[in-house]
Every structure is written in C-alpha cells, then in structure tokens.
Amino acid sequence: MQQASFRRLLLLSGIWGCYLVGAICGSALEQRMALTALVFPLCVLAVLIVIDVF
Known part of the structure; x- marks a missing residue:
C-alpha cells in the first residue's frame, strides 16, 4: 500500500513540476x-490532435 502511495506522490509531483517549468519557460519566452513564443506550444498541440485523430 505504501508503494502505491509513493508512486502516486511521484506522479503528482512530476505533473506539478512540469506545470512549474512550463510557467517559468513560457513567461521567459513571452518576454523575449x-x-x-506561442508557435512551439501550438505545433505540439497540433501534433497531439493529429495523433489522437488517427
């Protein structure tokens, strides 16, 4: 039971870490x-949509 809780903690921490890194990188790119700066995220989103459709 403890191992499952630890794995869930790692997963949620990773998700929060990605949000934090994305916010920092996004604000730095937006300033520069x-x-x-929206080109890269839009391209990634377009690729994910195409993958989901097929």
Missing part, C-alpha cells in the same frame, strides 16, 4: 519573443 512576444507572440512568436
């Missing part, structure tokens, strides 16, 4: 590149 303005609207061009």
Whole structure:
C-alpha cells in the first residue's frame, strides 16, 4: 500500500513540476519573443490532435 502511495506522490509531483517549468519557460519566452513564443506550444498541440485523430 505504501508503494502505491509513493508512486502516486511521484506522479503528482512530476505533473506539478512540469506545470512549474512550463510557467517559468513560457513567461521567459513571452518576454523575449512576444507572440512568436506561442508557435512551439501550438505545433505540439497540433501534433497531439493529429495523433489522437488517427
């Protein structure tokens, strides 16, 4: 039971860590590149949509 709880903790910590890194990188890119900073996330989203459709 403790191992399952620990694995869940690692998963949730990883998700929160990704949100934190994404927020920091996103704000830094937005300051440097303005609207061009959205190109990479939009491309990733488009690829994921295509993968989901097929």
